[in-house]
Amino acid sequence: MKNIVILGSGTAGTIMANKLRKSLPAKTWNITLVDRERNHYYQPGFLFIPFGSYSESDVVKPKAGFLPSGVNVIYTDIDKIEPQQNHVLLAKNKSLGYDFLIIATGAQLKPDETPGLKDKLYYKNIFDFYTLAGSLALFELFKTWKGGKLVMAITELPFKCPVAPIEFVCLAEAFFEKKGMREKIDITFVTPLSGAFTKPVCSDVLTEVLEKKGIKIVTDFYIERIDNDTKTLISYDGKEVPFDVLVIVPVNKGDDMIERSGLGDDLNFVPVNKHTLQHEVYYNIFAVGDAAAIPTSKAGSVAHFAADVLFENIMSAINGKPLEAKFDGHSNCYIETGYGKATLVDFNYDTEPLPGTYPLAGIGPFKLLSITRINHWGKLMFRWIYWYILLKARPLPVSNHMSMAGKKQVVN
Amino acid sequence: MAEKLLSGVTVKVNAEGYFEDLNQWTKEMAVEMAKEFNIELTEKHFEVIDYLRQKQKTGEQLSIRKVGNSGITDIKGLYTLFPGGPLKISSKLAGIPKPVSCV
Numbered sequence: 001m002k003n004i005v006i007l008g009s010g011t012a013g014t015i016m017a018n019k020l021r022k023s024l025p026a027k028t029w030n031i032t033l034v035d036r037e038r039n040h041y042y043q044p045g046f047l048f049i050p051f052g053s054y055s056e057s058d059v060v061k062p063k064a065g066f067l068p069s070g071v072n073v074i075y076t077d078i079d080k081i082e083p084q085q086n087h088v089l090l091a092k093n094k095s096l097g098y099d100f101l102i103i104a105t106g107a108q109l110k111p112d113e114t115p116g117l118k119d120k121l122y123y124k125n126i127f128d129f130y131t132l133a134g135s136l137a138l139f140e141l142f143k144t145w146k147g148g149k150l151v152m153a154i155t156e157l158p159f160k161c162p163v164a165p166i167e168f169v170c171l172a173e174a175f176f177e178k179k180g181m182r183e184k185i186d187i188t189f190v191t192p193l194s195g196a197f198t199k200p201v202c203s204d205v206l207t208e209v210l211e212k213k214g215i216k217i218v219t220d221f222y223i224e225r226i227d228n229d230t231k232t233l234i235s236y237d238g239k240e241v242p243f244d245v246l247v248i249v250p251v252n253k254g255d256d257m258i259e260r261s262g263l264g265d266d267l268n269f270v271p272v273n274k275h276t277l278q279h280e281v282y283y284n285i286f287a288v289g290d291a292a293a294i295p296t297s298k299a300g301s302v303a304h305f306a307a308d309v310l311f312e313n314i315m316s317a318i319n320g321k322p323l324e325a326k327f328d329g330h331s332n333c334y335i336e337t338g339y340g341k342a343t344l345v346d347f348n349y350d351t352e353p354l355p356g357t358y359p360l361a362g363i364g365p366f367k368l369l370s371i372t373r374i375n376h377w378g379k380l381m382f383r384w385i386y387w388y389i390l391l392k393a394r395p396l397p398v399s400n401h402m403s404m405a406g407k408k409q410v411v412n
Numbered sequence: 413m414a415e416k417l418l419s420g421v422t423v424k425v426n427a428e429g430y431f432e433d434l435n436q437w438t439k440e441m442a443v444e445m446a447k448e449f450n451i452e453l454t455e456k457h458f459e460v461i462d463y464l465r466q467k468q469k470t471g472e473q474l475s476i477r478k479v480g481n482s483g484i485t486d487i488k489g490l491y492t493l494f495p496g497g498p499l500k501i502s503s504k505l506a507g508i509p510k511p512v513s514c515v
Contacts, residue, residue, distance in 0.1 A: 156477065192476075194497070198512065220497055222476060224488070237491045265473075266481055295473060295512055 002029050004314075005088055005098040007078060008255075009035040011391065012289030012303035013104035014066050018393035019311045021068040024318075032072040032096060034088070038063055041132065042386060044300060047164055047336070049135035050142055051175045056132065058383065066391045078105075081261040083282045100284050100314060103263075103270050105255040107160050107290035107298055113251035114155050116226030125231060126246045129168060130160060138247065142175070147184030148244030153233055154191050155223050158267075159252040160290060160298045163345070165189065166196055166206055167336040168247060173213045174338030188216040190233060190241055195219060199352035201410045202345055205369050209337055252298070254291050269293035274349065275326040277310045284317070286310055296329035296349060304390055305330040308400040330402040332358075334379035342375035344368050348402040354410055359398050361406035368407065418444050430503065430510045434468060437507030445505050449496070453505075457493055459484045461506040468508040474499065475511065 004020060006013045017033050024031070045059035067073060074096075079089040087097045109130055111118040117126060127141070128134035152169050169189050176185045189196070189210060195203035196210060196217060210217055224236045226246070233241040254268030263270050263279075270287035272279050274294040279285040287293075288310045289303035296302055305327070312325035329349030336342045344366050345353035357364040366378050389396060416425045418441040424432035431437055442461060446453045453461075463482050467474055476499050480487035487498075494501040499511055 157475065194500070222487070222491075236487050237495065266478055293473070 002099045003097060004029060004031050004100045004102070005096055006031070006033045006102045006104060007035075007081075007088065007257075008104035008106055008289070008291065009033050009037075009040070009063055009067065009073070010104060010106050010289060010303075011300045012106075012291075012307050013102070014040070014063070014391045015304060015307040015393050016102055016104065016288065016310065017071050018066075018068050018391070019307065020314065021070050022393070023311075023315065026070050030072065031070070032074065033067065034074045034076060034078055034090065034096070035063070036075065036077050038075055040066060040391070042383060043130070044161065044164075044386075045383060046129050046132060046135045047167055047171070049132075050129055050138035050168075051171050052139060056136070060132065061387065066387075068392075078255075078257045079260065080257055081263060081285075083261070083263065083279075083285060086284065098284070100317065101286070102310070102314075103258070103285065103287040103291050104289045104303075105257065105291045107252040107254060107269070109250040110253045111248075111250040113253075114223060114226065114248075116228055117155075117248065117250060119226070119228045121226075121228045121231070121246075125244065126226070126248060128248055128250055129164070130249065141245065145245070147176075147181055149186045149188065149242060150245050150247070151188045151190060151233065151241060151243035152247045153189075153221075153223060153241070154193075154249045156251040157192060158298055159249050161333070162297050162299070163197070163333050163335045165191075165247075165249055166210070169210065169215050170213065170338040171336055173215060186216075187214070188218060188241060188243075190218045190221045190223075192222045193219060199347065201355075202347075202353040202369065205343070206335070209343075209371070213338070252290075254293075258291070265293050267293075274329065276313050276323040277306060277327060278313065278317075278323060286314065294327075294329065297331040297333070299331055299333060300386070300390075301332040302330070305332075305400040307393075328401050330400060332398075334375055334382065336376065336379060337371050340376050341371045341373055342379050343371045344375045344378070346402060346407075351402060351404070351407075354407040356407035358406060359403075361403075426509075428510060431507040434465060434507045437465075441507070442505045449494070449501055449505075451494065451501075451505075456485065457502075457505075460490070460493060460502050464502060464506040464508055468506075473512070474503070 039060050040063045042059040045054045048054040077091040081088050087095050123137045127138045152165050176182045196206040197203040221235045225234050258264035258268040271293045272287045277286050288306050290298040309325045309327040313323040316323050332346045334342050334344050346358050347353040355369040358366045414425050415422050423436045490498040
């Protein structure tokens with residue numbers, strides 16, 4: 001009997017379990033999934049909770065409903081991986097041996113990394129929308145908030161869903177406009193980047209979107225600490241941004257278990273080959289989803305596209321063949337811009353987001369880097385696709401590789 | 413692709429002035445480029461520059477945090493050495509591509 005162990009059953013881990021169980025005979029292959037949480041969170045949905053468009057029941061479901069039968073699921077903490085022994089140590093000294101190991105333990109928020117973040121203003125004036133608790137606390141605040149300085153700030157790169165903070169300020173602008181109190185809210189977007197987004201064409205488009213909505217942008221601002229007494233963000237080079245309500249993306253790191261295992265980079269993400277997703281030293285270890293240190297977005301779409309490639313490569317490895325499937329860094333994100341509209345970006349390691357149509361060239365129905373109503377419907381529809389098609393690894397009519405068909409070149 | 417004359421040598425740079433080929437770089441070129449940013453390069457600056465070049469050659473992703481953890485200087489020190497945009501400016505002076513500071 002051979003063993004595949006998957007650590008983490010978020011988007012990537014769940015898809016991998018479903019794909020592998022369908023293809024590997026239960027007589028010869030055990031598949032074991034380890035996770036500390038019994039619930040699956042639809043993380044892209046957290047963004048909508050502060051504005052009352054989603055509630056808790058839209059974004060939380062028991063994991064058991066998405067996992068195939070014939071997979072052993074262990075709900076426990078992971079102590080560490082001992083790669084030389086080919087085993088994982090779980091809580092209570094339990095050991096789990098593997099022939100192949102898939103690390104899919106995601107990215108976690110580390111508010112403690114920023115002095116003054118988790119202090120007396122935490123969840124009173126300082127919030128995040130990357131946790132259910134943070135989103136719900138913001139929802140409560142926004143019900144009665146009388147207005148003031150609303151600051152959306154990013155502490156460190158990379159972080160999960162890099163477009164979410166832009167969506168947050170767009171949705172907040174529309175939310176307060178609808179409430180008839182837009183003029184009482186001063187919205188500022190603070191980023192360590194030199195523009196609204198990393199990629200030039202997309203950054204220009206999004207910067208213009210924010211400016212048109214009267215949202216101020218402060219760039220090249222690398223947060224050193226937060227002064228709770230004066231309610232001020234302070235950068236390493238001494239710049240200051242005052243706030244009444246601060247919505248912040250805390251530092252994102254891989255699981256602490258990765259550090260204990262000695263398998264991480266300085267943010268506990270696991271360096272793997274960016275095309276094959278295989279560890280450079282331990283050939284039977286792979287990382288996928290947010291846990292992997294590869295130069296693309298930490299996002300559900302990336303986890304999904306990368307899982308397709310990883311599945312092919314694991315099957316090759318099992319059969320003793322070279323790993324021929326190559327991940328291209330494909331990422332695809334709907335960006336909510338408020339008022340029932342959204343834009344869409346599609347890019348990979350080598351190609352930045354460009355205008356055009358998706359997924360069908362010239363037809364769409366979605367428009368890349370344009371703000372349309374149908375893009376917004378795409379985003380809303382996606383929640384259903386996520387729960388009922390994507391996690392179960394049922395086929396979707398999109399390619400895991402980015403395609404240039406339908407895209408227009410832009411000359412800078 | 414653009415070209416730039418540095419220390420009497422024509423080097424290939426991209427539209428933003430970052431080197432296309434890190435092997436064309438010399439210390440003298442770094443000193444000359446630093447003047448554009450009103451920076452006079454010291455030993456400490458060169459320690460950072462050497463670190464960046466070394467990491468670039470091994471293909472590691474660079475970030476301000478990583479340089480801050482390098483033991484050469486901390487993040488605040490890095491801002492003092494290269495005011496304005498520590499990683500962007502130090503990478504330009506080191507003759508390596510602009511860090512992607514990933515998505």
